[in-house]
Amino acid sequence: MSRYPASKHFEKLYWKLKDLAPHADQNKSHIIVLSGERTGYRNDTDRELIFRQESNFFWLSGCDLPGSHLVLYYDFGRTSGSFKQHLFIPEEDPLEVLWSPAPPNMEEARKMYDVTEISFSKDFQSVLTDVLKNHPQHILHVLPSSSLYPSHPDTVATCLQPSTDQYLLTALHQVRLIKDEYEISLIRKANEISSRAHEVVIRLLGQGVRDLEIRSNGVPNGKKVNRPLMPHEWRIHHEAEAEAVFVASCRREGSIHQAYLPIVAASTRASTLHYCCNDKQFSWGPDIHSDADLEHDHQEVRMENYASDITRVTPVGNGGKFSPEARAIYATVLKMQLACIEAAKPGVHWDHLHLKSHEILVEELIKLGILVGDYKTVLESGVSAAFYPHGLGHSLGMDVHDCPSASKPTENKTIPASSSQNPEFYRYLRLRLPLAENMVVTIEPGCYFSPHQLAPVRNSPYINQQVLSRYEYVGGVRIEDVVLITANGCEVLTPVGKDIEWLEAVASGSI
Numbered sequence: 001m002s003r004y005p006a007s008k009h010f011e012k013l014y015w016k017l018k019d020l021a022p023h024a025d026q027n028k029s030h031i032i033v034l035s036g037e038r039t040g041y042r043n044d045t046d047r048e049l050i051f052r053q054e055s056n057f058f059w060l061s062g063c064d065l066p067g068s069h070l071v072l073y074y075d076f077g078r079t080s081g082s083f084k085q086h087l088f089i090p091e092e093d094p095l096e097v098l099w100s101p102a103p104p105n106m107e108e109a110r111k112m113y114d115v116t117e118i119s120f121s122k123d124f125q126s127v128l129t130d131v132l133k134n135h136p137q138h139i140l141h142v143l144p145s146s147s148l149y150p151s152h153p154d155t156v157a158t159c160l161q162p163s164t165d166q167y168l169l170t171a172l173h174q175v176r177l178i179k180d181e182y183e184i185s186l187i188r189k190a191n192e193i194s195s196r197a198h199e200v201v202i203r204l205l206g207q208g209v210r211d212l213e214i215r216s217n218g219v220p221n222g223k224k225v226n227r228p229l230m231p232h233e234w235r236i237h238h239e240a241e242a243e244a245v246f247v248a249s250c251r252r253e254g255s256i257h258q259a260y261l262p263i264v265a266a267s268t269r270a271s272t273l274h275y276c277c278n279d280k281q282f283s284w285g286p287d288i289h290s291d292a293d294l295e296h297d298h299q300e301v302r303m304e305n306y307a308s309d310i311t312r313v314t315p316v317g318n319g320g321k322f323s324p325e326a327r328a329i330y331a332t333v334l335k336m337q338l339a340c341i342e343a344a345k346p347g348v349h350w351d352h353l354h355l356k357s358h359e360i361l362v363e364e365l366i367k368l369g370i371l372v373g374d375y376k377t378v379l380e381s382g383v384s385a386a387f388y389p390h391g392l393g394h395s396l397g398m399d400v401h402d403c404p405s406a407s408k409p410t411e412n413k414t415i416p417a418s419s420s421q422n423p424e425f426y427r428y429l430r431l432r433l434p435l436a437e438n439m440v441v442t443i444e445p446g447c448y449f450s451p452h453q454l455a456p457v458r459n460s461p462y463i464n465q466q467v468l469s470r471y472e473y474v475g476g477v478r479i480e481d482v483v484l485i486t487a488n489g490c491e492v493l494t495p496v497g498k499d500i501e502w503l504e505a506v507a508s509g510s511i
Helices: 006-020 055-061 106-112 121-134 168-176 181-210 212-217 239-252 267-271 324-343 350-368 375-381 451-457 465-474 500-507
Strands: 029-035 069-075 082-089 117-120 138-141 263-266 293-299 310-316 440-443 446-448 476-478 481-485 490-492
Touching: 006 029, 006 055, 006 069, 006 082, 006 168, 029 055, 029 121, 055 069, 055 082, 055 168, 069 121, 082 121, 106 117, 117 121, 181 239, 181 293, 181 310, 181 440, 181 481, 181 500, 239 263, 263 267, 267 465, 267 476, 310 476, 310 500, 324 350, 324 440, 324 446, 324 465, 324 476, 324 481, 324 500, 350 375, 451 465
Parallel strands: 029 138, 082 117
Antiparallel strands: 029 069, 069 082, 263 293, 293 310, 440 481, 446 476, 481 490
């Protein structure tokens, strides 16, 4: 794959900055200063934490080195102007290379990074001083001073006065919201890796269903061995084992980190939206039970800092089959998701899709007898938010919940008139925009039976509590795919299967 297209990203950002700036300042030099993330350490120790470059810095540099800096500007020149990207990278420390790999040398760095100039970090202050001196009529843009973003070295504090943080983050989020071809290719690859890892987990669960002796004894072919089990002999009995298999599958395909903590929730634990304890045993193993857990497998993968975000639910035990209640809830959520995918295209407002998912949920829960009453009245009551409290999805890119200030604007002026005005439907939405071509979003409706969410509506006249009690053991179902908005519709980037027949065939070990 070619170099990360940092220069094109800067050009997009520069024109957006000019648009956002006051008219009187638009023809001034717009100079951007960013510092990358530093290596973190665990509390008061010398143990390094996993390094992850700050997203905006990476988007403008393609550089994953700790302790790096950027100075970006448009040089008007004497005859013609040009975009300038000056990257500063750490110099090799002879003492440090005893413990950690050396950073690239200058020759290697020039081949790696799509920038116009590269210097060592020790030159950051002097170069910045010269750039500001050579552009006396300028606006100096920085990210907000916050623990959310890396701080600049104290040595450049004087150079950064005066500066403004009023425009840069807004501009970055707005241009990052629409992905280019290179970014889409990375997201597509992350989804392919993650999809295969999901299927590996489901298939390994299916092996446990198929091989009763292995499920009973926890050893290959029912024979105890005085050695560690080999990977092909592993069977999944605990949530943590499913997580470990998933991560191992991703690592072997080149995805080094998870986008955030994996969620592997079985049984009623699936009603906790961001459950990440992953420390409980499935009900069927190692002792065999006749009841069926649902494994709620929500995993995210990072590929060169770009994420996937996928959720799959699979039956565990019960011969790899859904129980009648679990099948009904799964079919409901799948219907919600497929309808929203079908309707997703440029110009469609996200609020409209989110409401559509609630409309289908209410229709189906009335059919099951969980909800009672006139459809329109039940919908407008907002009671379905107790079963489905979160938003339909979110923007995705380098961050799982990508570009928050752009994807959920403070003033939602473009909400469709046809949308319900009940605020319960929109309380936790992370995206409230019309869709646009080359946006990447997740579509992830769900239906949950959380005792905490249901507590306030236990006395609702729209809920048949007797019928509800038969479904609460299901815990929860969420189905999540990553979707690319195309010119006339959308493309699902998540290839792992989700229809009931395929899941039951894999979960039972029959295919």
